[in-house]
Amino acid sequence: MDLKVLKWQIRRGSLMRRLILKMLMFGAGLIVISFVQMGHEVQFSEPWMLNESECPLNFGHLSFNFTHLFGVLPVPCKENEVLAKNVFQELMVNSFLDSDVKALCVGEGSDAAVLALRELGFSDVSGVNRHPFFSLLKRRFVYELDFGDSSFDFVFSRALDRVSVPALLVLEIERVLRAGGTGAMLLGANGFTSGNLVRSATPVSSFLKSSDVVHVCPVGPYVLVLFKKRFQAVALFDQFKLPDHCPSVMNNNPFMPYIEPIGNKNPAKFDSKISYLPNLMNISSRNKLVYINVGAGELVDAAITKMFSAHYPIPQHALDVYVIDHNTTALSLYVKTPGITFVYDPKLAGEETASSSANYTDDYLGDDKDFDFVHWFNETVNDGEFVVLMMNARAAELQILDDLFRTGLICRVDELFLRCSDAAVWKPARCGDCTSLFKGLRNRGVFAHWLGE
Incomplete structure (x- = not known):
């Protein structure tokens, strides 16, 4: 060759x-x-069996568990679970977190955080471990969370100092939080002086667009930064998803066009300007009329003698009246009609000093010291009853409205009367003005009347 x-x-x-x-x-x-x-885009929402002795391998900003190759879910370190549990217990002790919320854990350590929440009694918990990692196959950065707007009450993450664009992570957490929801970020810290704690919270607060930092504290070698998403004025109750079968909304919808205009501030004497719902629909088939007065005991007698007798065709013996207040003298001061049940709720005092605390005795208060309005309402109000709720539009009462929407129990409230004024003492704490408050309620199908001062 x-x-x-x-x-x-x-x-x-x-x-x-x-x-x-x-x-x-x-x-x-x-x-x-x-x-x-694929390993970093695993999303999980169900419990799984764990071997706590195993941990994923770490390579700088990337952590990888070889069990992903075989279709096995990631296994958290025991240390991560203990850290997450300490964080959540800190929040629960300080009344920033309740076990009945819908929670999401994002980023590194989210599997351990989900397990910690479940062990603390949380039932509705999801987790997603996702890094902003450039994929040669997908040709894009991955920053989005695969959840709709306003999907969660609580979101936790310790990934802020592990992502390339921290602002996008904070904005995504804000997006999926419901108004009034809580976000918690766990950050690394150098020392625990008050100045360092404030500086640690600065990056988070600078990224926030619709939330406010409400709490900063050390947790082990970390700093916990807590923020709450603000309520929007016009869309005050839009963040709540009501049940598909919502009796009051379904019954009231045909009559919403006939309710008095929002600008018509009806005086507390309950005159003819109010479009009472029983004047529009037949309620004679209802088993009972339940009238609940929250913090406005001075209106009880007028409501019974003028409003119900003239506009609600239900026999007197079928009328149940409840007065809920933080002041035990409300009955003797305002209520002259017999047969009324008084319920003590200390939370209605709000920021007021308990000037009448000398009137409270342990024998009188009994189990009402930790009164839960939602639980009481659920136990007291039954299907087939016509329910009238009357209250002032202050922060404590608005929280009760939030809870009724959150639990879907607003569907049992047929008619709502709110005493609201834009003056400082009655100004709603979160909606900015009374008009926005009533727009939000009526937009959700609540037959709400605006009472004057």
């Missing part, structure tokens, strides 16, 4: 081998990157 031909074949064979080897290495690289991407 000619020597030149032999050399050319050798060179060509060597070149082909190098090309094939490079192609194999490039392909292997793409496969590894894809597996890492």
